[in-house]
Every structure is written in C-alpha cells, then in structure tokens.
Amino acid sequence: AQTVTQSQPEMSVQEAETVTLSCTYDTSESNYYLFWYKQPPSRQMILVIRQEAYKQQNATENRFSVNFQKAAKSFSLKISDSQLGDTAMYFCAFIPNQISNFGNEKLTFGTGTRLTIIP
C-alpha cells in the first residue's frame, strides 16, 4: 500500500516571498505519478502541478515548481512570489501506474498543509 506524508500541517508566509511545502511518499512501485492539489476556501479541488516519476526533469507551472527526488521519495512544492490568492489547503497525492492498479485511478492523498499568505 502507498502512503503520502505531509509533515507541515500549517504554514504562513509574507506576500511575495517564496515558500516550500514538503511531501514524502512510500511505495514499491517504480512507475507512478505525483500531484499537488490546491483547495481554497471555496473547497474546490484544483490541480496545481503533476510529475511523472519516469521523468527526471522537475515539473513547473508558472510560479509553481516541484523538487522531485525519486530515490528519497520526496516531492516538495515551491511557490514563488506568493500571492494572497495562494492561501489554501494544499494536498500532495500519488497514483501508481494504472496497469498495476487494475484500472482504479485512486489518488492517495496526504493530510494536507494549510498555507496562509500574509499581506
């Protein structure tokens, strides 16, 4: 079974600063996908960024980037030039290759990090 751990329940940072959210995972799979989801106060789940394990290059999406360390099973999210709209709960999630998962696209989520951007 896979597990995802987010060790920072809450974080806060000043607007315009850079913040890094940590995530570690445990799996015996060699091919899998990792995600960061954002959940603002509206409760909508929004995909922020996705990383495929077989790709060595770290994914980036505008101000969001990841540091993917496969050997260490670490997948941190860096938010640059943080904005007030980044205030949200952030979830790290994992999904193994579908073939080994028998078609169930189950996301295994961490417990979340509540990020507050301070004006």
Place this chain on the structure above:
Amino acid sequence: EAQVTQNPRYLITVTGKKLTVTCSQNMNHEYMSWYRQDPGLGLRQIYYSMNVEVTDKGDVPEGYKVSRKEKRNFPLILESPSPNQTSLYFCASSPADFSYEQYFGPGTRLTVT
C-alpha cells in the same frame, strides 16, 4: 463547459434517514470515483467505477452504496446515515486515458445528527 456537478452542496440530516448525493459529468468520462475528506485524514476513496455497471470498493466503503446505470451519473447512497459519515464528499471523473487528470466536483458538505 466541461464539469462535474454534485447535488446537494450542503445537507443536514438525521441518523437513519436514507439519502442520495448525485454526481454527474458531461465529459463522457469512463472513470468516476467518490472520496470523503476529513480533517487530519486527507481524502479517502469510497467507491469507484470504471464504466457503466462496473463498480468496486475503495478504501472506506462501509455504509455507502453506489450505482452506475448511465455513463454520466454516479450517485452515492447512504442507506442509513450515521454521525460518523459527517464529512465533505467529492465526486471525481477521469477519461481513463493514462493522463490521470481527474476532474473534481464542487463537494457536498454532509452533516448527520
């Protein structure tokens, strides 16, 4: 607009009164799934469906039922709700094309008293 819809968005009910939370997607997705979100636990999968008439249990299926009679709809049924089913529920769908991009509904906040 491509979307997943859930109804109701908020529901307060009493123990034992059967209820259904509807989920519908307009993207012709094969795969649909239900999650519940609880503080300190993240999101956990309740049931999933890979296609019409194909459903299976996730990690926390006890107390829930689902059906998939049409491709677009995947209702979650609580036959006899209990207070421990008070939670935030999300429906999600995916094209099952190995993109692993899941589209989430807006969530349903359920309170069972």
